[in-house]
Amino acid sequence: MGTTRPRYGDKGSRGGFWVLTGLVLLLLLLWLLFAPGSGYLYYRSSRKELAAIQQENARLEQNNAALRREIERLKTDEAYIEKVAREKHGLLKKDERVYEFNRPGGK
Numbered sequence: 558m559g560t561t562r563p564r565y566g567d568k569g570s571r572g573g574f575w576v577l578t579g580l581v582l583l584l585l586l587l588w589l590l591f592a593p594g595s596g597y598l599y600y601r602s603s604r605k606e607l608a609a610i611q612q613e614n615a616r617l618e619q620n621n622a623a624l625r626r627e628i629e630r631l632k633t634d635e636a637y638i639e640k641v642a643r644e645k646h647g648l649l650k651k652d653e654r655v656y657e658f659n660r661p662g663g664k
Contacts (some may be wrong), residue, residue, distance in 0.1 A: 560655065590597050630637045642648040 584660065588596070631641070
């Protein structure tokens with residue numbers, strides 16, 4: 558008699574099963590890592606982006622709080638209003654004069 562091929566369930570066909578199972582598991586692992594929009598790498602980049610957005614949000618909240626304090630001061634503190642008018646806008650009181658002196662070597 559000649560050689561016979563192993564049938565399904567024989568010891569020889571199990572090698573092909575494990576190769577196929579390994580290949581399927583490898584493909585599944587690659588999909589979990591690189592799947593567009595849902596893979597692990599996408600998850601990591603999304604976490605980094607979220608952390609950056611949260612940091613920017615905290616900075617903007619601090620800036621808004623400082624602006625609210627300044628608005629409140631401008632509404633209630635006349636000395637502060639005068640200071641801002643003089644320093645930021647160069648305004649003068651009635652009958653005031655400004656004298657500018659150049660320092661030697663200065664700008």
